[in-house]
Amino acid sequence: MLQHVHILTLTHRHAKLKAIGTIVAAFEAEDKLRERLTSLKEDGKVDEIFYLSTCNRITLLFTTHKKVDQKFREALLPSSDIPAAMAEMEHLSGMKAVYHLFEVAGSIDSLVVGERQILGQFREAYERCREWGLIGDDLRIVCNRIVLAAKDVYSSTRIGEKSVSVVSLSMQQLQKLQPGADARILMIGAGQTNLLVTKFLKKAGHQHLTVFNRTQERAQNLSNAFPKGAGYALSEISSYEEGFDVLIVCTGSAEPTVTPELFHWLLAGDDPRDKVVIDLGVPADVAESTVAGHEFEYVGIEQLRALAEENMGFRREEIKRAHGVLHKHLGELETAYRQRLLERAMSHLPQEIKAIKHTAVNQIFAKEIKDLDPDTRDLMLRMMSYMEKRCIGIPMKAAREAILN
Incomplete structure (x- = not known):
């Protein structure tokens, strides 16, 4: 599920802040972040892309069916601007990538566990990329669920209690x-x-x-x-x-x-x-x-x-509960995405059924319908409109129930 969703990330857990800073500088130099991200989409390297940088992490969330290898990494920036730290970026795909972002937004992967600032930074970064036209249907679904999951962690657990600063x-x-x-x-x-x-x-x-x-x-x-x-x-x-x-x-x-x-x-x-x-x-x-x-x-x-250490111990215990919350949302994301795939696959049905109705009324049975009296013709057309709606709704409902079950 969602195997075309990828993350390249470098955080405080695996690298020095200076290394992270070199990648951030390469993307954001000369205020050309928008230009660089947009070119990745326009050139077909990615279909959608989301960029997040904080004081201790950089994350690229994107969708692509291309192989994410060293050659792909090097294509993310002009050859003269590629910092050596790019090779250190961790690559995750599919539900592992999504779950990682669940942990980030829920502050489980934060430098200070339980601090809510990261969720605000995530939402600001998403809104910026959306305004730049970099977010499509898939990342919209994924990012919306990430925000919901993070909010649920903060409201359903005590991970943010007992300050550690x-x-x-x-x-x-x-x-x-x-x-x-x-x-x-x-x-x-x-x-x-x-x-x-x-x-x-x-x-x-x-x-x-x-x-x-x-x-x-x-x-x-x-x-x-x-x-x-x-x-x-x-x-x-x-x-x-x-x-x-x-x-x-x-x-x-x-x-x-x-x-x-x-x-x-x-x-x-x-x-x-x-x-x-x-x-x-x-x-x-x-x-x-x-x-x-x-x-x-x-x-x-x-x-x-x-x-602070005593309080951090308390927050670590709450992480266990937070993981339970996140796994629930991971399952809900899978269901929501399957439903969205179904909607896309069946999006042509309404027009096809309308076309069949139009052909039947205006071509195949046009002569017979013309000979009907006005009341009968009106009743028949209303019946066909009713059946048209039912023919659209019944298979959609059946498919949704199949996904949920």
Whole structure:
């Protein structure tokens, strides 16, 4: 079933992100993705094609009756643009290909199991390829079922529960401590991790954020999203005298950033027992002597990692239930596709039956019908129209029942 459906994919499971990036760059270079994909269809290399790229995978889903070998792979891109990583792409066909995409959209094959972002990325990629005229009847049926299966996984299992992101977990811990919306939040570091943290803080309604970073511009960029925001160069931190309620630290430093001396200075005379310190640095940005020397709420990366692994164990158990959901949808896809094949095969029936009726009325029995009185002629034509519809519906119904059984 669906043996003409193929996938070529490379993911975080089998390759370095750099290798994946070379293939993405080859397809998307110079904003010519649409042109490259369209040419594959127009040249007859594929009948339909769907393209998905994320930060940790690239997937080409397509239909073709050609042999998908090395020569086929090399024909996907101009010869001068073929990256070596193309040879590493895994090839799946038929229901194995479909099931793989079930796992992708259902986040079972994701870098972070249970994260729903991939389903949104899948739908956006599908809509884009549909608008470009690359999606036909077969991939429409397949992709629609993939979306339904993924939604069913999220609604029928608990695979998305219990966060496994250390940033999310740190913010959950912060929420439990209930700092007010106007709590003074002091952030050291303006990298990707703290960028994600600021999104949580903004969503939670926090107003006051002061950021220190080696580059002042990045510090200001993070703080600008807050009504009471300010960004400074890290070199100015020894002059900071406004105190804090929550301290969030994540830098790339190999040595602790928050020493006991700096922590005492940042307190600005406040009682440390009322403070929250979140350390997301690897290695730790808050010195052990700082933690040991004061009583405050401390949330560290090792504590968060342990909780993340515990939650990931929970999600792994839910994967078993998710597979049951996906297998159900795989069977439903087979039935739906068989029905669609039947509809295609029998699509000519209505016109053929209409043609038979037209020939009977206008040629074979034309003289006899002409001699009938108007009422009889009208009754006969209505009877023929009724029989025409029945002759179309009966075999279609019988065939559908045969497929379902």
